[in-house]
Amino acid sequence: MTAPLPRLPHALRLAALPLPLRPLSLLLGALTRRMAQAHPEMTRRMGDHADRHFLIDPVDLPWLLLLHPQGQTMTAHRRSRPPACDARIAGPLSAFLAMMHGAEDGDALFFSRDLAVEGDTAAVLALRNAIDDAELDLAGELAALSGPLAGPLRQALLRAERASGLTLHRQDDFA
Amino acid sequence: MMELVCPAGTPAALRAAVEAGAHAVYCGFADETNARNFPGLNFTPEDMAEGVRFAHARGAKVLVAINTFPRAGAEPLWHRALAHAEAAGVDAVILADLGLLAHAAEHHPGLRRHLSVQAAAANPDAINLYASAFGVRRVVLPRVLTVEEIAAINREIDVETEVFVFGGLCVMAEGRCSLSSYATGKSPNMNGVCSPASHVAYAEEGNDLAARLGGFTIHRTARTAPAPYPTLCKGCFTSGPQTGHIFEDPVSLDATHLIPRLAGAGVRALKIEGRQRSRAYVAQVVRAFRAAVEAQAAGRPLPESQLARLAEGQKATTGAYAKTWR
Known part of the structure:
Protein backbone atom coordinates (compact mmCIF):
# COMPACT_ATOMS: atom_id res chain seq x y z
CA MET A 1 0.00 0.00 0.00
CA THR A 2 2.62 2.51 1.12
CA ALA A 3 6.06 2.87 -0.45
CA PRO A 4 9.04 2.00 1.77
CA LEU A 5 10.19 4.90 3.91
CA PRO A 6 12.90 7.00 2.25
CA ARG A 7 16.35 7.10 3.87
CA LEU A 8 18.66 10.08 3.71
CA PRO A 9 21.53 9.42 1.29
CA HIS A 10 24.74 8.36 2.99
CA ALA A 11 26.59 11.24 1.31
CA LEU A 12 24.25 13.72 3.01
CA ARG A 13 24.95 12.11 6.36
CA LEU A 14 28.70 12.42 5.78
CA ALA A 15 28.29 16.06 4.71
CA ALA A 16 26.33 16.84 7.90
CA LEU A 17 28.88 15.14 10.15
CA PRO A 18 31.21 18.14 10.68
CA LEU A 19 28.36 20.61 11.33
CA PRO A 20 28.77 22.27 14.76
CA LEU A 21 26.30 21.06 17.37
CA ARG A 22 25.81 24.33 19.24
CA PRO A 23 24.02 26.30 16.48
CA LEU A 24 22.00 23.20 15.65
CA SER A 25 20.93 22.88 19.30
CA LEU A 26 20.01 26.57 19.38
CA LEU A 27 17.76 26.14 16.33
CA LEU A 28 16.19 22.94 17.72
CA GLY A 29 15.64 24.66 21.07
CA ALA A 30 13.90 27.63 19.47
CA LEU A 31 11.72 25.30 17.41
CA THR A 32 10.80 23.19 20.44
CA ARG A 33 9.94 26.27 22.53
CA ARG A 34 7.79 27.65 19.74
CA MET A 35 5.88 24.38 19.30
CA ALA A 36 5.39 23.91 23.05
CA GLN A 37 4.10 27.47 23.45
CA ALA A 38 1.85 27.26 20.39
CA HIS A 39 0.44 23.88 21.54
CA PRO A 40 0.25 23.98 25.35
CA GLU A 41 -2.18 21.04 25.32
CA MET A 42 0.71 18.84 24.21
CA THR A 43 2.47 19.11 27.59
CA ARG A 44 -0.85 18.86 29.46
CA ARG A 45 -1.72 15.68 27.59
CA MET A 46 1.61 14.11 28.57
CA GLY A 47 1.07 14.73 32.30
CA ASP A 48 4.05 13.62 34.42
CA HIS A 49 5.65 12.01 31.37
CA ALA A 50 6.49 15.49 30.05
CA ASP A 51 9.36 15.56 32.56
CA ARG A 52 11.11 12.57 30.97
CA HIS A 53 14.14 12.86 28.70
CA PHE A 54 13.60 11.28 25.26
CA LEU A 55 16.55 10.32 23.08
CA ILE A 56 15.40 10.65 19.47
CA ASP A 57 17.71 8.57 17.27
CA PRO A 58 17.23 9.33 13.56
CA VAL A 59 19.42 6.47 12.35
CA ASP A 60 20.25 8.14 9.00
CA LEU A 61 21.51 11.36 10.65
CA PRO A 62 24.90 11.76 12.32
CA TRP A 63 23.41 13.11 15.59
CA LEU A 64 21.20 12.06 18.45
CA LEU A 65 18.55 14.49 19.71
CA LEU A 66 17.60 14.82 23.38
CA LEU A 67 14.08 16.14 23.97
CA HIS A 68 12.76 17.34 27.34
CA PRO A 69 9.14 18.44 26.79
CA GLN A 70 8.64 20.01 30.24
CA GLY A 71 11.78 22.12 29.86
CA GLN A 72 10.91 22.90 26.22
CA THR A 73 14.45 21.92 25.13
CA MET A 74 15.97 19.81 22.40
CA THR A 75 19.72 19.42 21.99
CA ALA A 76 21.93 17.64 19.44
CA HIS A 77 24.62 15.16 20.53
CA ARG A 78 27.38 13.15 18.88
CA ARG A 79 26.62 9.45 18.49
CA SER A 80 29.91 8.73 20.20
CA ARG A 81 28.70 10.55 23.34
CA PRO A 82 25.03 9.63 23.89
CA PRO A 83 23.40 11.53 26.78
CA ALA A 84 21.48 9.86 29.61
CA CYS A 85 17.79 9.43 28.87
CA ASP A 86 14.59 7.78 30.12
CA ALA A 87 13.53 6.43 26.73
CA ARG A 88 15.07 5.98 23.29
CA ILE A 89 13.16 6.00 19.99
CA ALA A 90 15.11 5.00 16.88
CA GLY A 91 14.17 5.02 13.20
CA PRO A 92 14.82 6.83 9.94
CA LEU A 93 14.21 10.60 9.94
CA SER A 94 11.39 10.05 7.43
CA ALA A 95 9.52 7.88 9.98
CA PHE A 96 9.64 10.58 12.66
CA LEU A 97 8.52 13.28 10.23
CA ALA A 98 5.73 11.16 8.74
CA MET A 99 4.42 10.27 12.19
CA MET A 100 4.62 13.87 13.40
CA HIS A 101 2.65 15.08 10.37
CA GLY A 102 -0.09 12.42 10.43
CA ALA A 103 1.12 10.60 7.32
CA GLU A 104 2.11 7.36 9.08
CA ASP A 105 0.78 5.47 12.10
CA GLY A 106 3.26 4.95 14.96
CA ASP A 107 2.05 1.44 15.78
CA ALA A 108 2.33 0.41 12.11
CA LEU A 109 5.91 1.72 12.03
CA PHE A 110 6.58 -0.34 15.16
CA PHE A 111 5.00 -3.48 13.64
CA SER A 112 7.11 -3.06 10.48
CA ARG A 113 10.26 -2.54 12.61
CA ASP A 114 10.87 0.89 11.10
CA LEU A 115 10.70 2.29 14.65
CA ALA A 116 12.29 0.78 17.76
CA VAL A 117 11.61 1.79 21.36
CA GLU A 118 13.59 1.21 24.53
CA GLY A 119 13.22 2.47 28.10
CA ASP A 120 10.08 4.09 29.53
CA THR A 121 7.39 2.76 27.17
CA ALA A 122 4.58 4.69 28.88
CA ALA A 123 6.42 7.99 28.37
CA VAL A 124 6.99 7.17 24.70
CA LEU A 125 3.30 6.42 24.26
CA ALA A 126 2.33 9.69 25.96
CA LEU A 127 4.71 11.64 23.71
CA ARG A 128 3.43 9.92 20.57
CA ASN A 129 -0.21 10.56 21.46
CA ALA A 130 0.38 14.19 22.47
CA ILE A 131 2.23 14.96 19.24
CA ASP A 132 -0.44 13.23 17.16
CA ASP A 133 -3.18 15.29 18.77
CA ALA A 134 -1.27 18.57 18.35
CA GLU A 135 -1.34 18.29 14.52
CA LEU A 136 2.10 19.88 14.22
CA ASP A 137 3.35 21.43 10.98
CA LEU A 138 7.14 21.68 10.77
CA ALA A 139 7.10 23.80 7.62
CA GLY A 140 4.69 26.26 9.24
CA GLU A 141 6.67 26.42 12.49
CA LEU A 142 9.99 26.99 10.68
CA ALA A 143 8.37 29.66 8.52
CA ALA A 144 7.04 31.36 11.64
CA LEU A 145 10.57 31.49 13.06
CA SER A 146 11.97 32.97 9.86
CA GLY A 147 10.36 36.41 9.81
CA PRO A 148 10.58 38.02 6.37
CA LEU A 149 12.19 34.87 4.94
CA ALA A 150 9.05 32.80 5.65
CA GLY A 151 7.80 32.82 2.05
CA PRO A 152 11.05 31.73 0.39
CA LEU A 153 11.62 29.17 3.16
CA ARG A 154 8.20 27.59 2.54
CA GLN A 155 9.02 27.29 -1.16
CA ALA A 156 12.41 25.77 -0.36
CA LEU A 157 10.82 23.27 2.02
CA LEU A 158 8.26 22.26 -0.61
CA ARG A 159 11.07 21.63 -3.10
CA ALA A 160 13.04 19.69 -0.46
CA GLU A 161 9.93 17.62 0.29
CA ARG A 162 9.45 16.69 -3.36
CA ALA A 163 13.14 15.86 -3.84
CA SER A 164 13.66 13.86 -0.65
CA GLY A 165 10.32 12.14 -0.08
CA LEU A 166 10.35 13.44 3.52
CA THR A 167 7.02 14.69 4.93
CA LEU A 168 7.74 18.26 5.97
CA HIS A 169 4.21 19.60 6.41
CA ARG A 170 0.98 18.48 8.10
CA GLN A 171 -1.12 16.00 6.13
CA ASP A 172 -4.60 17.34 6.71
CA ASP A 173 -6.13 16.43 3.39
CA PHE A 174 -8.52 13.68 4.35
CA ALA A 175 -10.47 13.79 1.10
CA MET B 1 -26.46 1.85 4.70
CA CYS B 170 -9.32 -9.83 21.43
CA VAL B 171 -9.79 -13.58 21.48
CA MET B 172 -10.92 -13.90 25.09
CA ALA B 173 -14.31 -13.54 26.81
CA GLU B 174 -14.05 -9.76 26.92
CA GLY B 175 -14.57 -8.09 30.24
CA ARG B 176 -13.70 -11.38 31.94
CA CYS B 177 -10.05 -11.78 30.92
CA SER B 178 -7.49 -11.42 33.71
CA LEU B 179 -4.36 -12.59 31.87
CA SER B 180 -2.77 -9.14 31.87
CA SER B 181 -3.72 -8.64 35.55
CA TYR B 182 -1.65 -11.65 36.59
CA ALA B 183 1.46 -10.14 35.01
CA THR B 184 0.98 -6.49 35.96
CA GLY B 185 -1.42 -6.17 38.88
CA LYS B 186 -3.51 -3.79 36.71
CA SER B 187 -6.86 -4.87 35.34
CA PRO B 188 -8.06 -4.38 31.77
CA ASN B 189 -11.60 -4.49 33.12
CA MET B 190 -11.34 -2.11 36.09
CA ASN B 191 -8.29 0.08 35.34
CA GLY B 192 -8.88 0.08 31.57
CA VAL B 193 -5.44 -1.19 30.70
CA CYS B 194 -4.62 -4.47 28.99
CA SER B 195 -0.81 -4.76 28.93
CA PRO B 196 -0.30 -1.28 30.44
CA ALA B 197 2.62 0.58 28.86
CA SER B 198 4.03 1.24 32.35
CA HIS B 199 4.75 -2.50 32.60
CA VAL B 200 6.02 -3.03 29.03
CA ALA B 201 9.73 -3.08 28.18
CA TYR B 202 11.40 -3.69 24.83
CA ALA B 203 15.05 -4.60 24.37
CA GLU B 204 17.17 -5.36 21.32
CA GLU B 205 19.02 -8.53 22.30
CA GLY B 206 21.34 -9.84 19.61
CA ASN B 207 19.20 -10.23 16.51
CA ASP B 208 15.96 -10.39 18.47
CA LEU B 209 13.53 -7.84 19.83
CA ALA B 210 12.50 -9.03 23.28
CA ALA B 211 9.16 -7.78 24.64
CA ARG B 212 8.49 -8.06 28.36
CA LEU B 213 5.29 -7.52 30.31
CA GLY B 214 5.69 -7.15 34.07
CA GLY B 215 9.13 -8.70 33.76
CA PHE B 216 7.92 -11.78 31.84
CA THR B 217 9.35 -12.24 28.35
CA ILE B 218 6.37 -12.83 26.08
CA HIS B 219 7.95 -12.50 22.60
CA ARG B 220 11.32 -12.76 20.94
CA THR B 221 10.96 -11.47 17.40
CA ALA B 222 13.63 -11.86 14.74
CA ARG B 223 14.89 -8.65 13.11
CA THR B 224 13.08 -9.42 9.84
CA ALA B 225 9.72 -10.36 11.39
CA PRO B 226 6.85 -7.95 12.18
CA ALA B 227 6.71 -6.87 15.83
CA PRO B 228 3.51 -7.72 17.74
CA TYR B 229 1.74 -5.92 20.59
CA PRO B 230 2.95 -7.04 24.03
CA THR B 231 -0.23 -8.93 24.94
CA LEU B 232 -0.12 -12.28 26.72
CA CYS B 233 -2.90 -13.77 24.60
CA LYS B 234 -0.66 -13.42 21.55
CA GLY B 235 2.58 -14.28 23.34
CA CYS B 236 5.00 -16.84 21.97
CA PHE B 237 6.04 -19.27 24.68
CA THR B 238 8.45 -22.18 25.02
CA SER B 239 7.48 -25.32 26.88
CA GLY B 240 9.90 -28.23 26.73
CA PRO B 241 10.90 -28.70 23.10
CA GLN B 242 7.99 -26.67 21.71
CA THR B 243 7.75 -22.94 21.00
CA GLY B 244 4.58 -21.34 19.72
CA HIS B 245 1.57 -19.08 20.16
CA ILE B 246 -0.69 -20.76 22.68
CA PHE B 247 -3.87 -18.72 22.27
CA GLU B 248 -3.66 -16.75 19.01
CA ASP B 249 -1.10 -15.59 16.45
CA PRO B 250 -0.37 -11.86 16.36
Missing part, protein backbone atom coordinates in the same frame (compact mmCIF):
# COMPACT_ATOMS: atom_id res chain seq x y z
CA MET B 2 -24.79 0.08 7.63
CA GLU B 3 -23.50 2.53 10.25
CA LEU B 4 -19.73 2.85 10.49
CA VAL B 5 -18.56 3.32 14.10
CA CYS B 6 -14.99 4.59 14.24
CA PRO B 7 -12.38 5.02 16.97
CA ALA B 8 -10.91 8.27 18.30
CA GLY B 9 -8.31 8.43 21.05
CA THR B 10 -7.80 12.18 20.73
CA PRO B 11 -9.76 15.19 19.47
CA ALA B 12 -7.52 15.22 16.37
CA ALA B 13 -8.41 11.58 15.65
CA LEU B 14 -12.12 12.41 16.11
CA ARG B 15 -11.85 15.14 13.50
CA ALA B 16 -9.92 12.80 11.18
CA ALA B 17 -12.61 10.11 11.56
CA VAL B 18 -15.47 12.51 10.82
CA GLU B 19 -13.66 14.04 7.83
CA ALA B 20 -12.93 10.55 6.49
CA GLY B 21 -16.60 9.56 6.55
CA ALA B 22 -17.42 8.05 9.95
CA HIS B 23 -21.15 7.87 10.68
CA ALA B 24 -20.33 7.68 14.39
CA VAL B 25 -17.17 8.08 16.46
CA TYR B 26 -16.58 6.40 19.81
CA CYS B 27 -14.20 7.76 22.42
CA GLY B 28 -13.62 7.90 26.17
CA PHE B 29 -12.63 10.15 29.06
CA ALA B 30 -9.01 10.36 30.23
CA ASP B 31 -9.37 8.09 33.26
CA GLU B 32 -10.15 4.54 34.35
CA THR B 33 -13.73 4.65 33.08
CA ASN B 34 -12.86 3.31 29.65
CA ALA B 35 -10.95 0.31 28.34
CA ARG B 36 -8.28 2.35 26.52
CA ASN B 37 -6.86 4.23 29.50
CA PHE B 38 -3.44 4.80 27.93
CA PRO B 39 -0.90 7.61 28.51
CA GLY B 40 -1.57 10.75 26.48
CA LEU B 41 -4.89 9.45 25.21
CA ASN B 42 -8.55 10.37 25.59
CA PHE B 43 -10.76 13.37 26.27
CA THR B 44 -11.41 15.91 29.00
CA PRO B 45 -15.09 16.85 29.47
CA GLU B 46 -14.31 20.06 27.55
CA ASP B 47 -12.64 18.10 24.72
CA MET B 48 -15.74 15.89 24.58
CA ALA B 49 -18.17 18.80 24.30
CA GLU B 50 -16.08 20.34 21.53
CA GLY B 51 -15.82 16.98 19.74
CA VAL B 52 -19.60 16.55 19.87
CA ARG B 53 -20.09 20.04 18.40
CA PHE B 54 -17.64 19.23 15.59
CA ALA B 55 -19.22 15.86 14.80
CA HIS B 56 -22.84 17.04 14.97
CA ALA B 57 -22.10 19.99 12.69
CA ARG B 58 -21.05 17.41 10.07
CA GLY B 59 -23.86 14.92 10.65
CA ALA B 60 -21.85 12.39 12.66
CA LYS B 61 -22.68 10.92 16.07
CA VAL B 62 -20.44 10.62 19.14
CA LEU B 63 -20.65 7.54 21.37
CA VAL B 64 -18.79 7.50 24.68
CA ALA B 65 -17.32 4.30 26.06
CA ILE B 66 -17.68 4.10 29.85
CA ASN B 67 -17.09 0.41 29.63
CA THR B 68 -14.92 -0.61 32.56
CA PHE B 69 -16.30 -2.06 35.79
CA PRO B 70 -16.41 0.41 38.72
CA ARG B 71 -14.31 -0.55 41.71
CA ALA B 72 -16.15 -0.75 45.03
CA GLY B 73 -16.03 2.64 46.70
CA ALA B 74 -14.91 4.44 43.53
CA GLU B 75 -18.30 4.55 41.80
CA PRO B 76 -18.49 8.39 41.75
CA LEU B 77 -15.78 8.48 39.05
CA TRP B 78 -17.98 6.40 36.75
CA HIS B 79 -21.13 8.32 37.70
CA ARG B 80 -19.38 11.62 36.89
CA ALA B 81 -18.38 10.24 33.50
CA LEU B 82 -22.04 9.56 32.71
CA ALA B 83 -23.01 13.08 33.78
CA HIS B 84 -20.19 14.60 31.68
CA ALA B 85 -21.27 12.55 28.67
CA GLU B 86 -24.87 13.73 28.96
CA ALA B 87 -23.78 17.34 29.48
CA ALA B 88 -21.60 17.15 26.36
CA GLY B 89 -24.65 16.08 24.33
CA VAL B 90 -23.31 12.69 23.20
CA ASP B 91 -25.57 10.40 21.20
CA ALA B 92 -25.09 7.29 23.34
CA VAL B 93 -22.97 5.78 26.09
CA ILE B 94 -21.40 2.33 25.78
CA LEU B 95 -21.61 0.51 29.12
CA ALA B 96 -20.76 -2.93 30.45
CA ASP B 97 -21.36 -2.96 34.22
CA LEU B 98 -24.79 -3.95 35.55
CA GLY B 99 -24.69 -1.39 38.35
CA LEU B 100 -23.65 1.41 36.02
CA LEU B 101 -26.38 0.43 33.53
CA ALA B 102 -28.92 0.62 36.37
CA HIS B 103 -27.54 4.01 37.47
CA ALA B 104 -27.68 5.33 33.89
CA ALA B 105 -31.24 4.09 33.38
CA GLU B 106 -32.36 5.72 36.63
CA HIS B 107 -30.45 9.02 36.56
CA HIS B 108 -29.93 9.61 32.82
CA PRO B 109 -33.02 8.05 31.22
CA GLY B 110 -32.72 10.23 28.11
CA LEU B 111 -29.20 9.00 27.38
CA ARG B 112 -29.22 6.19 24.82
CA ARG B 113 -27.50 3.06 26.17
CA HIS B 114 -25.39 0.62 24.16
CA LEU B 115 -23.98 -2.58 25.64
CA SER B 116 -20.19 -2.76 25.38
CA VAL B 117 -18.36 -5.80 24.08
CA GLN B 118 -16.87 -5.81 27.60
CA ALA B 119 -20.20 -7.21 28.83
CA ALA B 120 -19.57 -10.34 26.72
CA ALA B 121 -23.28 -10.78 25.96
CA ALA B 122 -23.18 -13.55 23.38
CA ASN B 123 -26.64 -15.12 23.44
CA PRO B 124 -30.25 -13.93 23.07
CA ASP B 125 -31.16 -14.54 26.72
CA ALA B 126 -28.39 -12.28 27.99
CA ILE B 127 -29.09 -9.58 25.41
CA ASN B 128 -32.83 -9.61 26.05
CA LEU B 129 -32.19 -9.26 29.79
CA TYR B 130 -30.01 -6.17 29.23
CA ALA B 131 -32.69 -4.74 26.93
CA SER B 132 -35.64 -5.33 29.24
CA ALA B 133 -33.93 -4.47 32.55
CA PHE B 134 -31.84 -1.46 31.46
CA GLY B 135 -33.32 -0.26 28.19
CA VAL B 136 -30.23 -1.14 26.15
CA ARG B 137 -30.83 -0.23 22.49
CA ARG B 138 -27.76 -1.75 20.85
CA VAL B 139 -25.33 -4.52 21.75
CA VAL B 140 -21.72 -4.81 20.60
CA LEU B 141 -21.23 -8.53 20.04
CA PRO B 142 -18.10 -10.35 21.28
CA ARG B 143 -15.59 -11.41 18.65
CA VAL B 144 -16.23 -15.11 19.22
CA LEU B 145 -19.32 -15.66 17.06
CA THR B 146 -19.73 -16.92 13.51
CA VAL B 147 -21.86 -14.99 11.02
CA GLU B 148 -24.50 -17.73 11.26
CA GLU B 149 -24.59 -17.42 15.05
CA ILE B 150 -25.00 -13.64 14.73
CA ALA B 151 -27.94 -14.17 12.35
CA ALA B 152 -29.50 -16.61 14.82
CA ILE B 153 -29.11 -14.12 17.69
CA ASN B 154 -30.62 -11.30 15.63
CA ARG B 155 -33.72 -13.42 14.98
CA GLU B 156 -34.39 -13.63 18.73
CA ILE B 157 -33.70 -10.06 19.88
CA ASP B 158 -35.26 -6.65 19.25
CA VAL B 159 -32.19 -4.46 19.78
CA GLU B 160 -29.59 -3.42 17.20
CA THR B 161 -26.31 -5.33 16.89
CA GLU B 162 -22.88 -3.90 16.19
CA VAL B 163 -19.85 -6.03 15.30
CA PHE B 164 -16.13 -5.42 14.96
CA VAL B 165 -14.84 -5.56 11.39
CA PHE B 166 -11.27 -4.31 11.70
CA GLY B 167 -8.37 -3.94 14.14
CA GLY B 168 -6.89 -5.59 17.18
CA LEU B 169 -8.45 -8.96 17.84
CA VAL B 251 -2.87 -11.00 13.63
CA SER B 252 -5.58 -8.39 13.22
CA LEU B 253 -9.21 -8.67 12.24
CA ASP B 254 -10.25 -7.61 8.73
CA ALA B 255 -13.80 -8.64 7.85
CA THR B 256 -14.18 -6.33 4.83
CA HIS B 257 -15.31 -9.08 2.49
CA LEU B 258 -17.84 -10.35 5.05
CA ILE B 259 -19.78 -7.06 5.09
CA PRO B 260 -22.55 -8.32 2.76
CA ARG B 261 -23.00 -11.46 4.88
CA LEU B 262 -23.04 -9.39 8.08
CA ALA B 263 -25.70 -7.15 6.53
CA GLY B 264 -27.69 -10.25 5.60
CA ALA B 265 -27.36 -11.45 9.21
CA GLY B 266 -29.15 -8.29 10.37
CA VAL B 267 -26.15 -6.40 11.76
CA ARG B 268 -26.88 -2.66 12.05
CA ALA B 269 -23.40 -1.21 12.66
CA LEU B 270 -19.78 -2.03 11.90
CA LYS B 271 -17.08 -1.12 14.41
CA ILE B 272 -13.43 -0.36 13.80
CA GLU B 273 -11.04 -1.02 16.71
CA GLY B 274 -8.13 1.32 17.47
CA ARG B 275 -8.65 4.19 19.88
CA GLN B 276 -4.95 3.80 20.78
CA ARG B 277 -3.93 4.40 17.17
CA SER B 278 -2.99 7.65 15.41
CA ARG B 279 -5.10 9.96 13.28
CA ALA B 280 -3.23 8.55 10.23
CA TYR B 281 -4.60 5.05 11.00
CA VAL B 282 -8.07 6.41 11.66
CA ALA B 283 -8.20 8.37 8.40
CA GLN B 284 -6.96 5.47 6.25
CA VAL B 285 -9.15 2.77 7.80
CA VAL B 286 -12.31 4.89 7.95
CA ARG B 287 -11.93 5.96 4.31
CA ALA B 288 -11.53 2.32 3.23
CA PHE B 289 -14.54 1.10 5.21
CA ARG B 290 -16.76 4.01 4.17
CA ALA B 291 -16.07 3.02 0.56
CA ALA B 292 -16.88 -0.59 1.44
CA VAL B 293 -20.23 0.10 3.15
CA GLU B 294 -21.25 2.45 0.32
CA ALA B 295 -20.40 -0.27 -2.21
CA GLN B 296 -22.37 -2.82 -0.20
CA ALA B 297 -25.40 -0.52 0.03
CA ALA B 298 -25.31 0.13 -3.72
CA GLY B 299 -24.87 -3.56 -4.56
CA ARG B 300 -21.44 -2.97 -6.10
CA PRO B 301 -18.44 -5.28 -5.60
CA LEU B 302 -16.49 -4.42 -2.47
CA PRO B 303 -13.09 -2.77 -2.92
CA GLU B 304 -10.09 -4.95 -2.12
CA SER B 305 -8.73 -4.27 1.37
CA GLN B 306 -5.37 -2.48 1.33
CA LEU B 307 -4.94 -2.19 5.07
CA ALA B 308 -2.64 -5.10 5.97
CA ARG B 309 0.30 -2.80 6.69
CA LEU B 310 -1.65 -1.17 9.51
CA ALA B 311 -2.47 -4.50 11.12
CA GLU B 312 -0.71 -6.15 14.03
CA GLY B 313 1.46 -8.91 12.59
CA GLN B 314 0.91 -7.18 9.23
CA LYS B 315 -1.56 -9.91 8.33
CA ALA B 316 -5.30 -10.23 8.69
CA THR B 317 -7.83 -12.83 9.73
CA THR B 318 -11.61 -13.02 9.67
CA GLY B 319 -11.41 -14.32 13.25
CA ALA B 320 -14.34 -16.36 14.50
CA TYR B 321 -16.76 -15.02 11.86
CA ALA B 322 -15.79 -17.65 9.31
CA LYS B 323 -14.57 -20.44 11.57
CA THR B 324 -15.73 -23.79 10.29
CA TRP B 325 -14.29 -26.14 12.90
CA ARG B 326 -17.23 -25.63 15.23
